[in-house]
Amino acid sequence: MNKQSETVRKYVLENLESGVFQPGARLPGSRKIADHLGISRPVVQSALDTLVNEGLLVSVSRSGLYVDGDWTSRRIRACIKLYTHREFLPWLGMFEKEMASAAPELHISTCCEEGTFEIVTTAVAQTRFREYVDLAPLVKSCFPDLSPFHAEQLRPFMHGERLSALPFLFSPRIVACNRRMLAEAGCSEPGPDWSIRDFADIMTKLRAHFPPERVFPWNTNAYLWMNFVLCFGGRLFCLEKPDPVCFDSPETVRALTFFRSLAAKDAPPSGREDIAHYARFAVSVLDRQLYSPIRRDFDDGFLFLPMPGVSPEHSGRSIQATELFVMRRGSVDRDLCMRIMRFLWSEKFQDHLAELRYGLPIRRSSLERAFLPGNPADAAFRDAMGRLCNEYSVSSPPLFDLVLTGISSIIAGGGEIESRLRELAAGVRVYLKYTKKEF
Numbered sequence: 001m002n003k004q005s006e007t008v009r010k011y012v013l014e015n016l017e018s019g020v021f022q023p024g025a026r027l028p029g030s031r032k033i034a035d036h037l038g039i040s041r042p043v044v045q046s047a048l049d050t051l052v053n054e055g056l057l058v059s060v061s062r063s064g065l066y067v068d069g070d071w072t073s074r075r076i077r078a079c080i081k082l083y084t085h086r087e088f089l090p091w092l093g094m095f096e097k098e099m100a101s102a103a104p105e106l107h108i109s110t111c112c113e114e115g116t117f118e119i120v121t122t123a124v125a126q127t128r129f130r131e132y133v134d135l136a137p138l139v140k141s142c143f144p145d146l147s148p149f150h151a152e153q154l155r156p157f158m159h160g161e162r163l164s165a166l167p168f169l170f171s172p173r174i175v176a177c178n179r180r181m182l183a184e185a186g187c188s189e190p191g192p193d194w195s196i197r198d199f200a201d202i203m204t205k206l207r208a209h210f211p212p213e214r215v216f217p218w219n220t221n222a223y224l225w226m227n228f229v230l231c232f233g234g235r236l237f238c239l240e241k242p243d244p245v246c247f248d249s250p251e252t253v254r255a256l257t258f259f260r261s262l263a264a265k266d267a268p269p270s271g272r273e274d275i276a277h278y279a280r281f282a283v284s285v286l287d288r289q290l291y292s293p294i295r296r297d298f299d300d301g302f303l304f305l306p307m308p309g310v311s312p313e314h315s316g317r318s319i320q321a322t323e324l325f326v327m328r329r330g331s332v333d334r335d336l337c338m339r340i341m342r343f344l345w346s347e348k349f350q351d352h353l354a355e356l357r358y359g360l361p362i363r364r365s366s367l368e369r370a371f372l373p374g375n376p377a378d379a380a381f382r383d384a385m386g387r388l389c390n391e392y393s394v395s396s397p398p399l400f401d402l403v404l405t406g407i408s409s410i411i412a413g414g415g416e417i418e419s420r421l422r423e424l425a426a427g428v429r430v431y432l433k434y435t436k437k438e439f
Contacts, residue, residue, distance in 0.1 A: 008043065073112075080119065099340070123404075127396065129165070169323050169361055173319065174304055174307070181209075182303075187202045203216065203283070222404045225256065227307055233251045245425050278297070287321035292357050306318075317387045399431065
């Protein structure tokens with residue numbers, strides 16, 4: 001597709017993304033679009049025809065072109081789908097600018113259900129790996145020497161010799177404590193070797209002194225409660241055991257029971273959209289991506305610690321927060337894929353991540369630049385790098401959705417946790433028995 005045709009294509013796609021062109025709405029005529037873009041009408045019509053062929057537009061005889069009512073379910077050519085809203089990805093501005101010249105055909109979407117390419121998170125990359133192209137040969141072609149990178153970050157996304165996803169930034173999770181609020185509640189400041197019991201004692205004192213909704217930003221998303229499962233020595237699955245289902249084990253039951261106790265009664269769950277207010281809480285769990293836009297709110301009045309544990313060997317363990325690049329099966333544009341991969345691992349982009357203090361860059365030299373000397377939060381993030389856990393230990397999307405949705409529902413609901421977890425675990429064991437699913 002030539003440059004002018006790409007201009008027409010981008011004009012339509014961007015208006016679809018922004019909602020200017022609503023599903024079922026009639027598009028402006030080709031003459032009007034041609035006048036608006038300063039492109040000849042035959043070129044405009046040809047470009048619109050390709051969008052009809054892709055299923056994004058519908059041609060109605062003697063009436064014109066209309067937006068397909070289900071256009072977001074179509075897989076758009078040369079489209080990269082983001083896992084979250086644009087405002088939560090501070091690196092996106094540079095990425096868009098560079099791709100405009102390096103890959104002008106690339107469309108960036110938050111609306112589509114699937115993309116040719118996608119930016120995904122740890123759990124999605126691990127559970128849906130069968131849906132993605134093996135990137136190992138492309139990595140070898142683009143980066144024959146892996147020594148400049150933290151190549152060990154590839155391992156959690158390897159399945160045999162296959163690489164399902166390319167990580168370009170990662171982060172452990174740490175705990176931020178408001179020193180002033182601790183002192184007001186009569187809490188001694190914990191040290192880096194603190195335990196879950198210390199954490200529980202602090203939360204009890206804080207709740208006695210402050211409104212519960214000021215104590216901890218609680219929600220039922222797996223990225224949060226899974227850290228407490230690790231702190232208690234629990235797991236969701238253990239593939240080495242004859243019965244791999246572990247989320248009804250005593251350790252995991254205690255972890256989830258404790259986690260539910262952290263919720264403030266009658267307070268709505270806190271989500272990513274609430275990050276601007278995280279510094280107002282007495283205690284919060286942060287990854288570096290979450291910390292980046294609000295780091296100026298966490299001044300010297302905050303204490304930064306690793307995740308606590310029931311024992312020293314479980315202290316500091318956290319679920320890794322990762323952003324990764326994938327290419328869906330059935331996609332054939334490997335040249336475009338390699339252009340994107342080269343940029344994501346480039347020194348220019350990785351240094352930009354370091355300057356943003358957003359996550360931890362995969363490139364070693366950039367990672368060293370990412371840490372601010374003397375910054376207590378960065379010191380905590382650096383120390384926590386050695387206790388990362390990347391494994392959710394389940395690679396079946398339906399099973400993953402069942403387990404995580406089920407556990408989140410149990411935590412959010414009333415009733416006794418242990419019996420409900422046993423019920424869910426029994427259902428998962430039956431599911432595994434009759435579907436013969438592999439992890």
